[in-house]
Amino acid sequence: MKKMLSILLILSLAFAVFGGQPILAETGEGSGTSKIGGEGAIVVSVTLADDGSIEAIEILENNETPGISDAAIEAIPEAIVAEQSLMVDAVAGATYTGDAIILAVRDALEKMGADVSRFEVEVDTEVEQAEDVLLTADVVVIGAGGAGLTAAVQAHMNGASVLVLEKMPKVGGNTILSGGALNAVDDRSETAIAMEDSVEWHYEQTLAGGDFKGIPALVHILVSRAWDAVEWMKELGMEFVEGEIFTVTGGLWPRAHKPLEPVGTGFFKTYQAYIDSHDGIDVMLNTKATDLIMEDGRVVGVLAEGETGNAVTAMADKGVVMATGGFANSVELRQAFNIQWADLGPSIPSTNHPGATGDGIKMLMKVGADMIQMGFIQLLPIGDPETGSLSGNIEFGVDSRIFVNKEGNRFVNEGGRRDEMTEALFEQTDNYLWMIMDADKYPTGEEKNNFNESINSLIAEGRAFKGETLEELAEQIDVPYDNLKAALDTYNEHCESQEPDEFGRTIFGTPIDTAPFFAAPRVPTVHHTMGGVHINESAQVLDENLQCIPGLFAAGEVTGGIHGANRLGGNALADLLVFGRIAGESAAAGR
Ligand code: ADP
Numbered sequence: 276m277k278k279m280l281s282i283l284l285i286l287s288l289a290f291a292v293f294g295g296q297p298i299l300a301e302t303g304e305g306s307g308t309s310k311i312g313g314e315g316a317i318v319v320s321v322t323l324a325d326d327g328s329i330e331a332i333e334i335l336e337n338n339e340t341p342g343i344s345d346a347a348i349e350a351i352p353e354a355i356v357a358e359q360s361l362m363v364d365a366v367a368g369a370t371y372t373g374d375a376i377i378l379a380v381r382d383a384l385e386k387m388g389a390d391v392s393r394f395e396v397e398v399d400t401e402v403e404q405a406e407d408v409l410l411t412a413d414v415v416v417i418g419a420g421g422a423g424l425t426a427a428v429q430a431h432m433n434g435a436s437v438l439v440l441e442k443m444p445k446v447g448g449n450t451i452l453s454g455g456a457l458n459a460v461d462d463r464s465e466t467a468i469a470m471e472d473s474v475e476w477h478y479e480q481t482l483a484g485g486d487f488k489g490i491p492a493l494v495h496i497l498v499s500r501a502w503d504a505v506e507w508m509k510e511l512g513m514e515f516v517e518g519e520i521f522t523v524t525g526g527l528w529p530r531a532h533k534p535l536e537p538v539g540t541g542f543f544k545t546y547q548a549y550i551d552s553h554d555g556i557d558v559m560l561n562t563k564a565t566d567l568i569m570e571d572g573r574v575v576g577v578l579a580e581g582e583t584g585n586a587v588t589a590m591a592d593k594g595v596v597m598a599t600g601g602f603a604n605s606v607e608l609r610q611a612f613n614i615q616w617a618d619l620g621p622s623i624p625s626t627n628h629p630g631a632t633g634d635g636i637k638m639l640m641k642v643g644a645d646m647i648q649m650g651f652i653q654l655l656p657i658g659d660p661e662t663g664s665l666s667g668n669i670e671f672g673v674d675s676r677i678f679v680n681k682e683g684n685r686f687v688n689e690g691g692r693r694d695e696m697t698e699a700l701f702e703q704t705d706n707y708l709w710m711i712m713d714a715d716k717y718p719t720g721e722e723k724n725n726f727n728e729s730i731n732s733l734i735a736e737g738r739a740f741k742g743e744t745l746e747e748l749a750e751q752i753d754v755p756y757d758n759l760k761a762a763l764d765t766y767n768e769h770c771e772s773q774e775p776d777e778f779g780r781t782i783f784g785t786p787i788d789t790a791p792f793f794a795a796p797r798v799p800t801v802h803h804t805m806g807g808v809h810i811n812e813s814a815q816v817l818d819e820n821l822q823c824i825p826g827l828f829a830a831g832e833v834t835g836g837i838h839g840a841n842r843l844g845g846n847a848l849a850d851l852l853v854f855g856r857i858a859g860e861s862a863a864a865g866r
Contacts, residue, residue, distance in 0.1 A: 420448025422831025425855025485839020602633025614650030624663020658800025674784030683758030
C-alpha cells in the first residue's frame with residue numbers, strides 16, 4: 276500500500292513537471308526532480324547548448340530550509356556547468372542537498388535524451404595548495420555552531436578582536452539543525468506564573484532529569500541566566516514567537532521558546548548580521564583545527580588545516596574558546612565511551628551533522644584537560660527511519676501526540692525523559708514507533724512543523740500518512756485498528772480528566788479525536804553527548820588536577836557535567852547561549 280502510494284505520487288509529480296509530454300530532444304531544455312536523504316524534493320531545469328554541453332541549471336523548486344542548504348544550491352549548479360560533469364560532489368563539498376541537485380540534473384538529462392555518460396567524467400580535484408598563513412586575534416574560537424558564535428559575538432562586544440575557525444563549508448553545526456526549542460524561565464512573566472514554572476523548578480527538573488549527575492553550580496548558572504540570554508539574542512535582533520511556550524520532547528515542562536525563523540536558522544541570521552556589520556570579527560570556513568598551541572602552560576593559539584591542506588596558525592593574545600560540539604556522529608568515540616546503551620554501533624543513526632566527530636575532545640585530551648561523564652550519551656526515540664535526522668518529525672510539542680508500536684499499542688509516557696522513552700522503544704517490535712496526531716494541529720495540512728515541513732509535503736513524499744478516518748489510518752500504516760482505537764480512547768479520557776495515566780503521563784492537550792488523523796514512523800537515533808570537558812563557572816577549562824588551563828575556555832556540547840546522565844529537551848540551546856556568553860567574556864578578559 277505504502278509502495279503503491281509513493282509510485283502514484285512520483286507519477287503525479289512527473290506529470291506535473293513535464294505536463295505529460297515526452298521530452299526527447301538532445302538539446303534544448305528539460306526538468307528533473309529528486310529527493311534524497313529524507314530532505315525535500317528538488318526540481319531543476321537544465322538547458323543544453325547546440326553542441327550538447329550543459330549551458331545552464333536553474334533550481335525551480337527547493338523545499339530545503341533556507342540558511343541550511345544555501346551553499347550547495349549556489350555551488351553545485353555552478354560546478355556542474357564549469358566542469359561539464361556530474362561528478363562534482365567532492366569539489367563543492369558533499370551534502371544531501373548537493374547530492375539531490377546532482378540527481379535531479381541527471382534525471383533531467385535522461386528525460387531530455389542527452390548522452391549522460393558524456394557528463395560522467397572525473398573532475399580534477401587537485402587544487403593548488405594555498406600559502407601557509409599566520410593570523411593573530413585577541414580571541415580565537417574553534418567551531419562556528421551556536422556556542423562558538425555566541426562566544427565570538429560576546430567576546431567582540433567586550434572589546435576583543437575575534438577569529439572563528441570552522442572546519443565545514445558553512446556555519447551552524449548541530450545548532451542550525453535543531454528544532455529551535457529553547458528553555459528559559461522569566462520568573463516575572465505571566466506565562467511562567469500561569470504554568471506554575473520558576474527558575475527554581477527548572478533547576479530541580481534539570482538536576483533530577485540528569486539523575487543528579489550535573490554539577491549543581493553549573494546547572495544553577497544555566498537556568499538562572501537562560502532568560503537573560505534570550506533577551507540578549509532579542510537585542511541582537513532575533514525574533515521568537517511571542518507569548519507562546521511549549522513542552523519539547525523530553526523537556527518535562529512547558530518552558531520552551533520557539534524562534535520565528537525555521538529550525539535553528541534564526542540564531543545564525545542574527546550572528547551573521549552582527550559579524551557582517553562589525554570589523555574585527557571574522558569566520559574562516561573550511562579550516563579544521565587540529566591542535567592547541569601551548570607556551571609555558573598557557574594556550575596561546577591553534578594549529579589548523581586550511582581548505583587546500585595549507586597550515587593555518589591562529590595565535591590568540593587573550594584566549595582560545597573550544598566550541599566544537601559533540602561526538603554523536605563518531606561511531607568510534609561513542610562506542611569507546613558509551614556506558615548507557617547496549618550498542619551504539621553504525622546501525623544506530625544520528626540526528627547530528629557530519630562534523631560532529633569529537634575533534635575538540637581529542638585536542639583537549641592532548642593538553643591534559645579533565646574529561647567528565649563521557650559515557651552519558653543521549654538518544655531520541657524520534658529519528659527519521661531512513662536517515663536518523665529530526666526531519667519528518669510531525670509533532671509540535673508533547674501535548675498533542677502519542678506514540679504507538681507496530682501493534683498499535685501505547686508503550687511509554689510520551690511526556691517523559693528522553694532516555695526512558697528510548698529505552699522503552701528498544702523493547703518494541705523492530706524498535707519502531709508511529710507518532711499519531713489529529714487535525715487539531717494540522718487544520719489545513721500546510722502548517723509547518725518545527726523542522727519547516729508541512730504534513731502535506733511529508734505525505735506526498737511517503738514519509739507521513741493521513742487517514743480520513745482512524746480506520747483508514749490504521750490500514751495505511753498496517754497496525755491493528757482495534758488496538759489503535761483503544762489506545763486513543765483511553766488517552767482521550769485522560770485528556771478530559773487530566774489525571775495521570777498508566778504510563779505516568781501527566782502532560783495532556785486536547786483529545787486526539789478530530790479527523791483526519793496523521794501518523795509518521797520514528798526510530799531511535801543518537802542525539803547529544805552529555806559528557807565532555809570539565810569547566811568552572813567562568814567557562815575556564817580545568818586540567819586533571821582541577822586547575823585552570825590558562826588561556827583555554829569551552830562552551831556548548833563539547834563540555835560535560837551540565838546535563839548529567841540525561842539532558843532535558845530544550846536545555847541545549849540554553850546551555851550554548853549561557854556558557855557561550857560566559858566563555859566569550861572570560862576569553863576577552865584574558866583569564
Ligand atoms: P554547539 O551546540 O556546542 O555549538 P555545534 O554542533 O552546533 O555545537 O557546533 C560545533 C561546530 O564546531 C560545528 O560547526 C563543527 O563543524 C565545528 N567543528 C568541529 N570540529 C572542528 C574543528 N576541528 N575545527 C573547526 N571547527 C570544528
